[in-house]
Amino acid sequence: MVENLILYHCSYLILSLLLIFSSSTSRCYTFSVSSFRYPETRLKPFDSRYIRFDLPPWFSSLSIQLESNVDLDIKRIAKVPLSALPLICLRDGSLPLPDVSETTLNGLVLGALSNGSSKGLQNLENVEQCFPMQKNISVKLTNEQIPSGVWYLGLFNGVGDTRTQSKMIVRGLSHSFIVNISVEGCTTSTIWGQFCNQTVNSLFCVQSNSYNLTGNISDSEVNNRTTVNVVSCRNSFNTLCHGIGETNVYSLDVVGITEQLTIMAMNVRFNMTPSNNTVNVTGTSMMCFARHGALPSATLYDFSADIHQDPLTIPSPKVGRWYITVIPVNLSKEIGDIHDIYAQVCYSLEWQVLECPMGKAGPNCTWERYNLQTGIRRSYLFESSYRPVSGKVPTDSADFPLEPLLSNSSYGESDDIWTYFLMDVPVGAAGGNVHIQLESDTEITYEIYAKFGGLPSLQSWDYYYANRTKSSTGSTFFKLYNSSEVKVDFYILYAREGTWGFGIRNVNKSISETIMSISLERCPRRCSDHGHCRYAFDASGLTSYSYCSCDRDHGGFDCSVEIVSRQRHIWQSISLIASNAAALLPAYLALRRKAFAEWVLFTSSGISSGLYHACDVGTWCALSYNVLQFMDFWLSFMAVVSTFVYLTTFDEAFKRTIHTAVAILTALVAITKATRSSNIILVLSIGTLVLLLGWVVELSTKFRSFSFSIEFFRSLLGSRQQTVTQRLRDLIKTLLRQFQWAFVLAGFAALAMAAISWNLESSENYWIWHSVWHVTIYTSSFFFLCSKVDNVNSENQTPVEGSYELTRQDSIPRDDGTE
Numbered sequence: 001m002v003e004n005l006i007l008y009h010c011s012y013l014i015l016s017l018l019l020i021f022s023s024s025t026s027r028c029y030t031f032s033v034s035s036f037r038y039p040e041t042r043l044k045p046f047d048s049r050y051i052r053f054d055l056p057p058w059f060s061s062l063s064i065q066l067e068s069n070v071d072l073d074i075k076r077i078a079k080v081p082l083s084a085l086p087l088i089c090l091r092d093g094s095l096p097l098p099d100v101s102e103t104t105l106n107g108l109v110l111g112a113l114s115n116g117s118s119k120g121l122q123n124l125e126n127v128e129q130c131f132p133m134q135k136n137i138s139v140k141l142t143n144e145q146i147p148s149g150v151w152y153l154g155l156f157n158g159v160g161d162t163r164t165q166s167k168m169i170v171r172g173l174s175h176s177f178i179v180n181i182s183v184e185g186c187t188t189s190t191i192w193g194q195f196c197n198q199t200v201n202s203l204f205c206v207q208s209n210s211y212n213l214t215g216n217i218s219d220s221e222v223n224n225r226t227t228v229n230v231v232s233c234r235n236s237f238n239t240l241c242h243g244i245g246e247t248n249v250y251s252l253d254v255v256g257i258t259e260q261l262t263i264m265a266m267n268v269r270f271n272m273t274p275s276n277n278t279v280n281v282t283g284t285s286m287m288c289f290a291r292h293g294a295l296p297s298a299t300l301y302d303f304s305a306d307i308h309q310d311p312l313t314i315p316s317p318k319v320g321r322w323y324i325t326v327i328p329v330n331l332s333k334e335i336g337d338i339h340d341i342y343a344q345v346c347y348s349l350e351w352q353v354l355e356c357p358m359g360k361a362g363p364n365c366t367w368e369r370y371n372l373q374t375g376i377r378r379s380y381l382f383e384s385s386y387r388p389v390s391g392k393v394p395t396d397s398a399d400f401p402l403e404p405l406l407s408n409s410s411y412g413e414s415d416d417i418w419t420y421f422l423m424d425v426p427v428g429a430a431g432g433n434v435h436i437q438l439e440s441d442t443e444i445t446y447e448i449y450a451k452f453g454g455l456p457s458l459q460s461w462d463y464y465y466a467n468r469t470k471s472s473t474g475s476t477f478f479k480l481y482n483s484s485e486v487k488v489d490f491y492i493l494y495a496r497e498g499t500w501g502f503g504i505r506n507v508n509k510s511i512s513e514t515i516m517s518i519s520l521e522r523c524p525r526r527c528s529d530h531g532h533c534r535y536a537f538d539a540s541g542l543t544s545y546s547y548c549s550c551d552r553d554h555g556g557f558d559c560s561v562e563i564v565s566r567q568r569h570i571w572q573s574i575s576l577i578a579s580n581a582a583a584l585l586p587a588y589l590a591l592r593r594k595a596f597a598e599w600v601l602f603t604s605s606g607i608s609s610g611l612y613h614a615c616d617v618g619t620w621c622a623l624s625y626n627v628l629q630f631m632d633f634w635l636s637f638m639a640v641v642s643t644f645v646y647l648t649t650f651d652e653a654f655k656r657t658i659h660t661a662v663a664i665l666t667a668l669v670a671i672t673k674a675t676r677s678s679n680i681i682l683v684l685s686i687g688t689l690v691l692l693l694g695w696v697v698e699l700s701t702k703f704r705s706f707s708f709s710i711e712f713f714r715s716l717l718g719s720r721q722q723t724v725t726q727r728l729r730d731l732i733k734t735l736l737r738q739f740q741w742a743f744v745l746a747g748f749a750a751l752a753m754a755a756i757s758w759n760l761e762s763s764e765n766y767w768i769w770h771s772v773w774h775v776t777i778y779t780s781s782f783f784f785l786c787s788k789v790d791n792v793n794s795e796n797q798t799p800v801e802g803s804y805e806l807t808r809q810d811s812i813p814r815d816d817g818t819e
Helices: 002-026 074-079 102-106 524-529 566-592 596-616 625-647 652-671 678-702 710-718 724-736 741-760 766-787
Strands: 030-043 048-055 059-068 086-092 128-132 136-142 149-157 175-186 198-203 230-234 240-243 248-254 260-271 285-292 303-306 312-315 320-329 344-354 367-376 384-388 417-425 433-440 446-452 463-467 478-480 487-492 498-506 514-521 531-537 544-550
Touching (some): 030 048, 030 059, 048 059, 048 175, 149 175, 248 344, 260 320, 285 312, 303 312, 433 446, 463 487, 524 531, 524 544, 566 596, 566 625, 566 766, 596 766, 625 652, 625 678, 625 766, 741 766
Parallel strands (some): 198 248, 367 417
Antiparallel strands (some): 030 175, 048 149, 059 136, 059 175, 086 128, 086 149, 230 344, 240 344, 248 320, 260 312, 260 344, 285 303, 285 320, 384 514, 417 498, 433 487, 433 514, 446 463, 446 498, 531 544
16 A cells, blocks of 8 residues: 555656656747947947847847937927937848938938837848937847848938038037847747747758659750759658648748749648548638748738649749748638538648759759859958859959850840849958949940849849939939940949849840949949048947048048039138138237247247148148148147237246246147147136236235235234225236236137137038138237237336335335334
């Protein structure tokens, strides 16, 4: 009895452990695939940052959290100019570029980015979505909303043509931000979904499952070129059964360039209950949805079909992982008078992949296909030209003749003959631009189609060019340049890294000589010869991207937009350079009063400022730009402080000492962020401090003869001839007589105008208000120099009547009448 009881408890314990183990292993949990924190960064006006993150095929969700000091009213966001609007942009596969064209700017999603609006972040291939940056942004995207792969987050503080323009002064709000990006994944590769609760069955071919479906292929396809490359498979788990409305998800990897992927349901039957026999059902509907890189649904998919009636055909499927969802719908469950709520649909899934031999393409594998090999250039990183691997054309040149490579097919019509080229954009080069050129001696009749991850066709392409009026000009990342009847020139901007397919469609056969070139370049058209090409890396350091730094007169991503006309440029140059002639006023006065140090400073300041602005506007650079900028700001700071030093009554020894100290201090200020507005306040504070110090020294000299004894304080308190108040009043009068206050007030008025003009400066009106600033700042120095009365304290000058000056010979009256 006891042995039976022990055996019973042991059996119960073992069974419980097995149940616990089975339940724990059947549950799937998410785990952190990666977590990235972008530290607090300051985004200056017209500045940008890029952040790259990778989503593996087994990811379940992506979380983005952003904290910034941006304070925007969403209701009034439309009134904010784009040049001052901070944006956050997201793009699949490459870097976002929101200011390529006005069409792109008009299509911005000017709304709040949150989980409520994340439904709009779908189908981002070849497009991007931008949202105004907010103080707090928290969004979570699942693998049912966005596909796996490489993604880029872009942060911009102002967009538009002026973003790349080189500016004399940059004014605007700076924003700081912190970004946290985390990626969650499922612990098992066969489980997917936001909560890792969706089973995904992998479809792959094994030798025992491959069989010939020649009977399903047309006679034109049955030849030595095609049948050897038809891979037909049936799922290894044979018959599948699931209820009406239930979803089955499958994954299928396309590992190379293929011509066609076909999916079909075979042996569809209706299984009612175990008590009833399985019977065939007519009129059933097996809806199949296919999507590249992400889980499809009835509302979001790339291709769909009723695979019970007709196969699902995907022409030229993209390389990568495809997800397939099968849902039995609209099934007739009525058999006689019996209704079975437990009815299930059973079927076997079959698929067929049509591949052409190496060097061939097309539905009949009769068109030519060429792989492009790279020839690395040494000018920029990740810049190269591509040449076809073929003995028909020379491979020692970046340009190659097109006609010897064209397809000759007897199966196609004269206007439907294609020739394909395949090129690879290396990893990390997503910030490059694919440049395609065609030049012919006659009118070009070729059409060019481009597609990422596969071969393009008339039904499936990413970008295309047919003629000057028919192309992908409305696309964000397609830029067509000076094309004509005999020349084609366009760029695919910030092309995705990976395999690109280009198709040349020969519309009309004609005898011509056409030269073609395909290259990967950094900056389009070398910034149109109006700027310099720069390159940088994203936050991860894995992607190198290029951008144009344009001159003063041009802007846009390629510096092709003229912002300042030639005539306006001349007026700006004259205004900024000639306004420095105002430095002659204080320089002449300093020379006349024999203040040679001040004369040298004002003269040098005016000359250096004129040379700096001549270089700044692109007229002429006597020295390097950085040297001229330093000299301009340093001598300007010195001239301002020197004006205050001149107003003091220091002797020459003290002035030389102060000039030396100020020269060192202002040089440090000018060499570190010279253009910041706080430097103006700092220099004025230094000058004011020097002036106050001079007055303190002058006051101390007035009392240096006094002996601070008991008798001295007694005399001050008990003086009957003159009170302390009268003595201080006389002393203030002496100080006031040192300046002509009309000139002092004029100097402060000019200084106030200079401060106002400095505050009104912007990137658009800089040349006006900065010219005013030159005139007013030099005029204020002139007025301050005029206000100084030099002969008040001279040794040969008789003291002004009414003033009181104490010397060592001055006597102090006593109470008894004696001195």
